[in-house]
Amino acid sequence: MTVLYHYSDTARLPWIIQSGELRPGRNAIGGFPEPDFLWATSDPQGDRTASAHRGDYWRRGALWHVRFVLDAVDFARWADTRDSLPGWTADHVERLEAAKSASPAAWWYREASLPLSACRAVEVRSYAVNRWREALLGQPIGVDGGAGLSITIGTRAFASSREAGAGPGGGDIYAIL
Numbered sequence: 001m002t003v004l005y006h007y008s009d010t011a012r013l014p015w016i017i018q019s020g021e022l023r024p025g026r027n028a029i030g031g032f033p034e035p036d037f038l039w040a041t042s043d044p045q046g047d048r049t050a051s052a053h054r055g056d057y058w059r060r061g062a063l064w065h066v067r068f069v070l071d072a073v074d075f076a077r078w079a080d081t082r083d084s085l086p087g088w089t090a091d092h093v094e095r096l097e098a099a100k101s102a103s104p105a106a107w108w109y110r111e112a113s114l115p116l117s118a119c120r121a122v123e124v125r126s127y128a129v130n131r132w133r134e135a136l137l138g139q140p141i142g143v144d145g146g147a148g149l150s151i152t153i154g155t156r157a158f159a160s161s162r163e164a165g166a167g168p169g170g171g172d173i174y175a176i177l
Contacts, residue, residue, distance in 0.1 A: 002072035078107035
């Protein structure tokens with residue numbers, strides 16, 4: 001069975017765990033059809049366009065990368081279906097493929113949310129220990145007077161707040177607490 005990966009980070013993780021599912025994003029930047037898809041890749045190294053922060057928080061260890069390990073049976077291969085998606089023109093496909101950094105042959109997508117129970121594993125890596133390892137996750141808990149969520153991975157806690165729909169194109173904005 002083909003294994004796929006969906007990438008995120010520990011700022012988003014408590015919100016994902018609280019929701020109980022991986023959800024398609026909201027991103028109207030570039031005039032692409034809405035709603036966006038839940039994207040995955042067959043590339044275990046990921047794609048620089050994935051929702052995972054790579055800046056100072058990552059280098060300082062305040063944020064870790066998260067990788068959800070998934071089954072391809074729950075997704076459609078982008079290359080096989082991209083020309084038949086409702087609302088997607090040849091121009092949309094061409095611009096998307098030119099904007100992303102990975103090979104479109106590795107892209108997979110789904111239109112609906114995916115329950116976390118369908119994930120094979122959740123893995124994490126830090127800047128200091130740059131190798132993937134399975135995460136031992138706690139349950140999200142409210143912090144900062146209920147404005148944020150925290151999640152424990154092993155003995156380490158990560159907390160963030162979220163502004164739903166406040167980002168460019170209607171995406172969410174996450175802030176590390």
